[in-house]
Ligand SMILES: [Fe+2]
C-alpha cells in the first residue's frame with residue numbers, strides 16, 4: 242500500500258503560493274497513491290484559504306482518491322492583521338459556525354476528517370486528531386486573556402489573538418485544548434482495541450512529544466506520546482516545518498518537511 246503525505250502547505254503565504262500549489266498537487270497526483278494524508282496547516286489565516294485548499298486537493302488528486310486530513314492551528318483562524326491599529330481583525334465571529342462550515346466542506350469534497358472517522362484500508366488502521374494540546378497550560382492562557390481584557394499589556398502567543406475568542410461562552414482555546422484531550426483518549430482507546438502495532442498509523446498536526454526544536458512553539462505533551470507509543474507503528478505530524486524521520490520508543494516519527502512556499506511530500510510503503 243502506497244501512502245503519500247504532506248502538511249504545512251500554508252495557502253495564502255505569498256503571491257506565489259497558489260501557483261506553487263498547482264505544480265505541487267499535480268506532482269502529488271502522479272504518485273497514484275492508495276491514500277493521501279494531509280497533516281494540517283493548509284491555510285495561513287483565512288478560512289477561504291482552507292476551503293480552496295480542500296477543493297484543489299479533490300480536483301487535482303481525482304474523484305477516486307482517498308484523502309484524509311487533520312487540522313492545524315492555522316486552519317482554525319479567520320483574521321487579518323490591521324497594521325493601522327496593530328491588532329488582528331477577526332472576520333468569523335462565531336467559532337461554532339466556522340467549525341460547521343468546515344464540516345460541510347469535508348462532506349462536499351469527500352475528504353475524511355480523521356478526528357471524526359478513522360479509516361481501515363486492507364489491514365491498516367489510520368487514526369488521527371487535530372490537537373491543540375501544545376498549549377498545555379490552559380490556566381496560564383486564561384490568566385493572560387484576563388489581564389489583557391483588563392487593559393494590561395501582555396504577550397499572548399499570536400495564534401490566540403487570531404482566533405474567534407468565544408464559542409457559546411466557552412473560551413475557544415479552552416475548548417480546543419479540552420477537545421484535543423478528549424480526542425486523544427478516544428484515539429488511544431481505538432488503537433488499544435485494534436491492538437496491532439505494526440499496522441497502526443497515527444496522524445496529528447502538532448507533535449505529541451516534548452522537543453527543544455525552536456520552531457515548535459507549542460510544546461508537545463510527552464505523557465501523550467508515551468501512552469500511545471506501544472500501540473502505533475508510525476506517527477505522522479506537521480507544524481514543525483523541519484524534515485524529520487527518526488525512531489522514538491519504537492515508533493517511526495516522520496514529517497513532510499514542508500515549509501511555507503516549499504511544499505514537500507513523502508511516500509510511505511506499507
Ligand atoms: Fe505550519
Ligand SMILES: [Fe+2]
Pocket residue numbers: 282313314315446479480481
Ligand atoms: Fe502549525
